[in-house]
Amino acid sequence: MATxxxxxxxxxxxxxxxxxxxxxxxxxxxxxxxxxxxASLPAEALRPPGALAEDDxxxxxxxxxxxxxxxxxxxxxxxxxxxxxxxxTPYFIARDIPCxxxxxxxxxxxxxxxxLDHGLTDIDQARMGLAVVIDQESCIAFHGLRCEVCFxxxxxxxxxxxxxxxxxxxxxxxxLFIPVVHSDAxxxxxxxxxxxxxxxxxxxxxxxxxxxxxxxxxYRLGWKEKEQAGGSLVTPDTEHSYTLPEGMRYDxxxxxxxxxxxxxxxxxxxDPLETLKRGRGxx
Amino acid sequence: xxxxxxxxxxxxxxxxxxxxHQWLLLxxxxxxxxxxxFLLGPLxxxxxxxxxxxxxxxxxxxxxxxxYLALQVLLAGHSLEVTxxxxxxxxxxxxxxxxxxxxxxxxxxxxxxxxxxxxxxxRLGIKRTAQFARHSRYWILGVTLLLALxxxxxxxxxxxxxxxxxxxxxxxxxxxxxxxxxxxxxDLFVSRRGWCSHLCPVGAFYSLLGRYSLLxxxxxxxxxxxxxxxxxxxxxxxxxxxxALKGEAQGVGPVIRSGNCTNCGRCIDVCSxxxxxxxxxxxNSTSKPIAQKTEVMP
Numbered sequence: 001m002a003t004x005x006x007x008x009x010x011x012x013x014x015x016x017x018x019x020x021x022x023x024x025x026x027x028x029x030x031x032x033x034x035x036x037x038x039a040s041l042p043a044e045a046l047r048p049p050g051a052l053a054e055d056d057x058x059x060x061x062x063x064x065x066x067x068x069x070x071x072x073x074x075x076x077x078x079x080x081x082x083x084x085x086x087x088x089t090p091y092f093i094a095r096d097i098p099c100x101x102x103x104x105x106x107x108x109x110x111x112x113x114x115x116l117d118h119g120l121t122d123i124d125q126a127r128m129g130l131a132v133v134i135d136q137e138s139c140i141a142f143h144g145l146r147c148e149v150c151f152x153x154x155x156x157x158x159x160x161x162x163x164x165x166x167x168x169x170x171x172x173x174x175x176l177f178i179p180v181v182h183s184d185a186x187x188x189x190x191x192x193x194x195x196x197x198x199x200x201x202x203x204x205x206x207x208x209x210x211x212x213x214x215x216x217x218x219y220r221l222g223w224k225e226k227e228q229a230g231g232s233l234v235t236p237d238t239e240h241s242y243t244l245p246e247g248m249r250y251d252x253x254x255x256x257x258x259x260x261x262x263x264x265x266x267x268x269x270x271d272p273l274e275t276l277k278r279g280r281g282x283x
Numbered sequence: 284x285x286x287x288x289x290x291x292x293x294x295x296x297x298x299x300x301x302x303x304h305q306w307l308l309l310x311x312x313x314x315x316x317x318x319x320x321f322l323l324g325p326l327x328x329x330x331x332x333x334x335x336x337x338x339x340x341x342x343x344x345x346x347x348x349x350x351y352l353a354l355q356v357l358l359a360g361h362s363l364e365v366t367x368x369x370x371x372x373x374x375x376x377x378x379x380x381x382x383x384x385x386x387x388x389x390x391x392x393x394x395x396x397x398x399x400x401x402x403x404x405x406r407l408g409i410k411r412t413a414q415f416a417r418h419s420r421y422w423i424l425g426v427t428l429l430l431a432l433x434x435x436x437x438x439x440x441x442x443x444x445x446x447x448x449x450x451x452x453x454x455x456x457x458x459x460x461x462x463x464x465x466x467x468x469x470d471l472f473v474s475r476r477g478w479c480s481h482l483c484p485v486g487a488f489y490s491l492l493g494r495y496s497l498l499x500x501x502x503x504x505x506x507x508x509x510x511x512x513x514x515x516x517x518x519x520x521x522x523x524x525x526x527a528l529k530g531e532a533q534g535v536g537p538v539i540r541s542g543n544c545t546n547c548g549r550c551i552d553v554c555s556x557x558x559x560x561x562x563x564x565x566x567n568s569t570s571k572p573i574a575q576k577t578e579v580m581p
Contacts, residue, residue, distance in 0.1 A: 016416060020416055020418070020419050023419070024419065024422040024426050025426070027423065027426060028426040028430060031426075031438050031439060031441065031442060032430055032433065032434060034442070035434050036434070038441050055435060056361065058436035058437065059356065059359030059360060059361050059434075059436045059437060060356055060361040061437070062337045062338050062348070062352045062353070062356060062367070062437070063335075063337050064334040064335055064337040064338035064339065064348075065333075065334055065453070065454050066339075068454065069330075069334065070333075077455075079457075080454070080455045080458070080459070081447055081451060081456075081458045082457045082458035087440070088446070088447065111364065112338045112340075112346060112348060112363070112364055112366040112367035113356055113361070113363050113367045114361070114363060114364045114367075115361075
């Protein structure tokens with residue numbers, strides 16, 4: 001950049017300006033590029049309830065920490081310099097201290113800038129992330145053991161996480177109680193992740209954009225369409241028919257081949273030897 | 284170096300140590316006092332002030348928001364809640380009256396570090412350092428605002444030492460101490476008064492804000508000046524003194540009118556002839572008798 005005493009001639013002035021401009025432009029480039037990197041929030045860092053989408057959040061949050069101060073459970077932290085969350089912004093780690101979902105949402109009320117959306121007044125509508133049963137190999141429910149801790153601690157109990165009962169093929173007679181997360185009710189508070197009994201949680205809250213799939217818009221689920229329309233929307237399949245000997249019919253619903261009682265003796269008995277002994281005349 | 288011949292030693296000899304450090308001590312009391320208020324909550328559980336200098340809430344009623352940050356948010360394409368708007372307006376009006384860069388001298392924590400570096404610089408007798416143009420800071424200010432506009436985020440806040448250090452002291456320092464050390468060493472060895480007086484865009488913002496501020500330092504008794512140059516030696520922005528102190532012949536009034544003046548009052552301290560004092564900007568007639576007036580406190 002420029003020295004102070006050379007601004008006297010026009011040339012000196014222009015060189016001065018060019019130097020300063022170049023230096024400052026380099027600084028701007030550096031900071032700009034760094035800001036792109038700093039925008040990549042690690043998946044385990046969750047924003048407070050009502051936080052705007054990450055890009056918007058980084059433009060609206062002034063990093064004052066008032067949300068942190070008004071959080072009654074010390075859930076929220078401000079990122080310190082050198083941490084991998086954009087410097088000075090509030091976040092929480094579900095496995096450390098999850099969000100307790102205060103009904104009056106004090107963190108949002110404290111936010112002076114609207115980086116936490118003041119339009120969010122019902123904490124059940126918060127979407128801080130989405131819980132995912134991310135490791136089915138280690139979740140003990142998948143081994144047929146009864147746990148259900150995540151199901152029971154969920155503040156939106158019975159809605160955000162339900163237990164699906166499935167057949168246990170290992171024992172053959174027990175049920176698996178499989179936790180299933182429902183994105184229409186999960187707030188991403190992280191209580192399930194916090195209380196998962198494993199050494200490393202098998203259920204984790206992820207940012208919604210990582211956790212959520214999206215069905216192609218052209219997909220139609222036939223049975224739902226049928227229900228909506230009150231009847232099949234395509235020509236019904238003609239029922240397949242077998243050509244069967246007299247006195248026999250086929251049950252498509254599951255029983256399979258049925259021999260009517262009135263059809264007389266079966267051509268083959270239970271004992272194949274007996275059939276052979278009867279010889280050809282038996283047929 | 285001769286002991287007793289540092290800038291201000293004459294003032295200490297004539298006025299006594301306390302009087303020759305009056306404004307410096309008040310300034311430090313203000314800087315540490317404000318920081319102390321913020322720390323009272325997290326350290327002692329007494330919540331008078333919450334937040335940090337970016338935005339704060341005092342006694343649950345008074346919101347204060349840094350207008351420089353508010354401006355970046357607006358440029359990034361976001362609106363602010365009423366709280367932040369009111370807070371920014373209050374701060375804006377205060378510094379319009381008290382002198383924008385009073386923020387630098389009386390509030391900013393970096394000032395303590397850069398003052399220390401400048402003091403040590405003088406004591407060590409380091410002569411040559413790089414000099415940046417003083418207008419560099421306005422360029423940097425422009426770039427920080429442009430970055431907010433282009434990236435849609437508060438990009439500058441990722442590296443702004445002023446807010447990072449303040450926030451660090453209250454919420455957990457992280458590696459912010461490294462930033463402090465870097466600025467100290469930069470000011471000490473690379474460029475004397477480099478950060479606060481040449482590069483810092485926060486200071487540049489408040490310079491612009493304080494351009495027309497009411498509270499000013501005035502060389503009201505400039506005829507008594509004995510050209511000892513002590514005020515120039517201690518002033519972080521010495522270029523602002525000359526027009527006021529030496530401008531009588533050109534018909535320039537005694538009030539220091541540059542927005543770059545930080546209203547630190549150090550020139551008042553070190554002047555053994557009591558040339559300077561705090562005054563308001565309109566008390567600026569050239570042919571003024573040296574009247575005794577009540578001092579305007581910052």
